[in-house]
Amino acid sequence: MDIAVLIKQVPDTYGERRLHETDWSLDRAATDAVIDEIDTRGVELALTLTEQHGGEVTAVTMGPDGATDALRKALAMGAAKAVHITDPALAGSDAVATSAVLAAALRQLDVDLIVTGNESTDGRSAAVPAMLAERLGLPAVTSVRALTVDGDTLTAERVVEGGWARIQAPLPAVVSVNEKIAEPRYPNFKGIMSAKKKPVTTLTLADLGVDADRVGAAGSATRAVDGAPRPPRTGGHTITDDGSAGAQAARYLIERKVL
Amino acid sequence: MPQALVLAVTADGALRPVTAELLAAAARVGDPAAVLVCDPAERDTLVTALGAAGATTVLVAAPPAGAPLLTGELAALTAAVTATGDVSAVLIESTFDGRELAGRLAVRLDSGVLAESTDVELLDGQVVVTQPAFGGAYSVRWTTTRGVPVITWRGNSIEDTAAPADAPAVVELTVEAPAPAPTVLEEHHEPVGDRPELTAASVVVSGGRGVGSAEKFTVVEQLADTVGGAVGASRAAVDAGFYPAQFQVGQTGTSVSPQVYIALGISGAIQHRAGMQTSKTIVAVNKDPDAPIFEIADFGVVGDLFTVAPQLTEALAER
Ligand SMILES: Cc1cc2nc3c(=O)[nH]c(=O)nc-3n(C[C@H](O)[C@H](O)[C@H](O)COP(=O)(O)OP(=O)(O)OC[C@H]3O[C@@H](n4cnc5c(N)ncnc54)[C@H](O)[C@@H]3O)c2cc1C
Numbered sequence: 382m383d384i385a386v387l388i389k390q391v392p393d394t395y396g397e398r399r400l401h402e403t404d405w406s407l408d409r410a411a412t413d414a415v416i417d418e419i420d421t422r423g424v425e426l427a428l429t430l431t432e433q434h435g436g437e438v439t440a441v442t443m444g445p446d447g448a449t450d451a452l453r454k455a456l457a458m459g460a461a462k463a464v465h466i467t468d469p470a471l472a473g474s475d476a477v478a479t480s481a482v483l484a485a486a487l488r489q490l491d492v493d494l495i496v497t498g499n500e501s502t503d504g505r506s507a508a509v510p511a512m513l514a515e516r517l518g519l520p521a522v523t524s525v526r527a528l529t530v531d532g533d534t535l536t537a538e539r540v541v542e543g544g545w546a547r548i549q550a551p552l553p554a555v556v557s558v559n560e561k562i563a564e565p566r567y568p569n570f571k572g573i574m575s576a577k578k579k580p581v582t583t584l585t586l587a588d589l590g591v592d593a594d595r596v597g598a599a600g601s602a603t604r605a606v607d608g609a610p611r612p613p614r615t616g617g618h619t620i621t622d623d624g625s626a627g628a629q630a631a632r633y634l635i636e637r638k639v640l
Numbered sequence: 641m642p643q644a645l646v647l648a649v650t651a652d653g654a655l656r657p658v659t660a661e662l663l664a665a666a667a668r669v670g671d672p673a674a675v676l677v678c679d680p681a682e683r684d685t686l687v688t689a690l691g692a693a694g695a696t697t698v699l700v701a702a703p704p705a706g707a708p709l710l711t712g713e714l715a716a717l718t719a720a721v722t723a724t725g726d727v728s729a730v731l732i733e734s735t736f737d738g739r740e741l742a743g744r745l746a747v748r749l750d751s752g753v754l755a756e757s758t759d760v761e762l763l764d765g766q767v768v769v770t771q772p773a774f775g776g777a778y779s780v781r782w783t784t785t786r787g788v789p790v791i792t793w794r795g796n797s798i799e800d801t802a803a804p805a806d807a808p809a810v811v812e813l814t815v816e817a818p819a820p821a822p823t824v825l826e827e828h829h830e831p832v833g834d835r836p837e838l839t840a841a842s843v844v845v846s847g848g849r850g851v852g853s854a855e856k857f858t859v860v861e862q863l864a865d866t867v868g869g870a871v872g873a874s875r876a877a878v879d880a881g882f883y884p885a886q887f888q889v890g891q892t893g894t895s896v897s898p899q900v901y902i903a904l905g906i907s908g909a910i911q912h913r914a915g916m917q918t919s920k921t922i923v924a925v926n927k928d929p930d931a932p933i934f935e936i937a938d939f940g941v942v943g944d945l946f947t948v949a950p951q952l953t954e955a956l957a958e959r
């Protein structure tokens with residue numbers, strides 16, 4: 382079975398992430414760009430499935446030139462090839478616009494399973510997997526912590542706020558994974574070396590036949606009106622326990638009428 | 641006035657409290673109407689409850705046969721937008737289900753998703769939402785430039801209520817699940833006892849790796865139960881198997897913003913802070929005086945959580 386794994390390059394969550402205070406778009410220069418950790422788990426699932434059932438894994442990303450680094454990471458883990466969708470007109474695309482572009486690329490790939498992270502650490506809207514399924518006319522199973530494939534059917538454990546459910550869906554399908562799906566493997570030296578030689582296809586909007594008026598900041602249906610950084614939070618009072626700190630904390634909460 | 645549609649959230653034949661909040665938010669941008677997918681036996685009670693919570697119209701559909709995952713709700717929302725005609729916004733609770741529905745609906749309507757909204761208003765006739773970014777480090781207002789905005793709403797964000805409607809108009813919707821739909825084979829609900837949900841709780845008590853084991857998490861639970869709070873956990877505590885994953889607070893867990901957040905044995909990594917730093921008051925107990933959690937704690941205690949937390953529990957119980 383052939384699998385496409387979607388990958389996003391995001392600002393490192395260990396850094397001080399910033400927005401541009403002009404248009405409230407992501408300030409890519411403020412932090413290191415890394416592959417979103419959740420996507421490495423998606424790659425792991427895809428590799429495990431192809432090891433069991435055959436087929437190959439294609440890593441797909443949409444993003445600026447530097448996003449190839451994230452693809453190389455997926456290739457070093459074991460993906461066979463990669464697709465990098467990049468075009469200056471894409472800058473500032475919202476989730477709906479992004480999903481149109483990714484869907485166009487996925488139609489060309491024609492895979493049995495599309496694996497994504499459940500939500501990116503920068504956007505956190507968790508909407509793209511469902512949008513892709515909608516555009517491609519496929520079933521979606523989101524927020525999955527375990528998944529098996531038997532013939533043309535997948536069975537997954539889908540975790541939601543109040544519990545979990547066992548879900549069955551026909552292939553092809555879109556699946557989004559949560560943090561519990563798998564620990565990503567570390568690329569070994571051989572993986573890292575061979576990643577440099579694996580094919581990375583670059584696609585532009587023209588290659589995909591997507592209308593430039595429907596993407597980017599101008600073509601997206603959502604627009605930032607204004608924004609503000611929250612004042613940074615500062616620490617208050619810290620005491621060292623002398624045997625009465627629990628009682629003092631209680632008094633603090635009661636006196637300030639917060640409890 | 642255009643209608644603002646809300647997807648009603650129900651459980652065991654009753655409305656979940658977030659439904660009233662969604663209707664109150666809807667009332668700010670239109671005439672609040674509810675889309676209800678429910679078993680016909682529960683329908684009358686739920687319609688009355690929706691009216692009391694402010695819905696002037698209820699668009700009802702019975703769930704399609706065969707336990708399809710979410711496709712009934714999606715079909716109902718789509719049919720409701722068509723049946724209503726003049727819609728200012730669709731509001732859906734920001735849950736796993738809700739975000740999936742919102743994504744599909746926005747593609748269908750060729751509009752946009754205004755995600756993770758914590759506030760909504762009309763600005764020169766435009767629907768504008770407020771969205772926190774990077775764990776509350778920024779607050780950005782968003783609007784749509786075409787189509788019906790699809791808003792995913794973070795529960796527990798506003799305290800308004802909508803004016804009750806006596807006898808809401810009822811509109812019947814007929815929905816079918818399209819093939820190929822995923823089907824639900826079995827469902828498991830985690831028992832939460834009497835504890836509030838993480839996002840709805842006014843107090844959250846979280847335990848980290850410092851708690852040391854699953855058994856010792858009772859120290860965290862006892863404090864939470866004394867103040868009617870919810871229990872949370874850091875990712876390290878979840879990874880170590882001390883507490884189930886759905887209670888994880890942080891960057892890749894739930895974002896909470898309670899009146900009081902109490903962190904026990906949590907170092908305060910930036911990814912944990914991203915999920916709790918907008919809490920009104922933060923109390924932290926950690927035996928390491930250099931733990932970064934103290935940089936944002938209003939009241940910090942350098943000490944052993946196993947002596948401090950039980951004493952705090954006892955003092956609050958006596959109150
Ligand atoms: C992409 C990404 C996403 C992430 N998402 C999240 C997330 O959603 N949520 C999250 O929490 N983390 C997240 N993390 C992980 C985060 O970086 C930290 O590893 C994690 O928060 C650490 O958890 P902790 O504070 O419980 O453990 P530690 O950092 O190990 O801290 C344990 C603390 O307990 C204290 N302690 C030990 N014993 C006692 C005692 N008896 N009494 C008092 N104090 C004691 C220690 O001094 C220490 O400070 C994420 C990381 C990445 C890369």
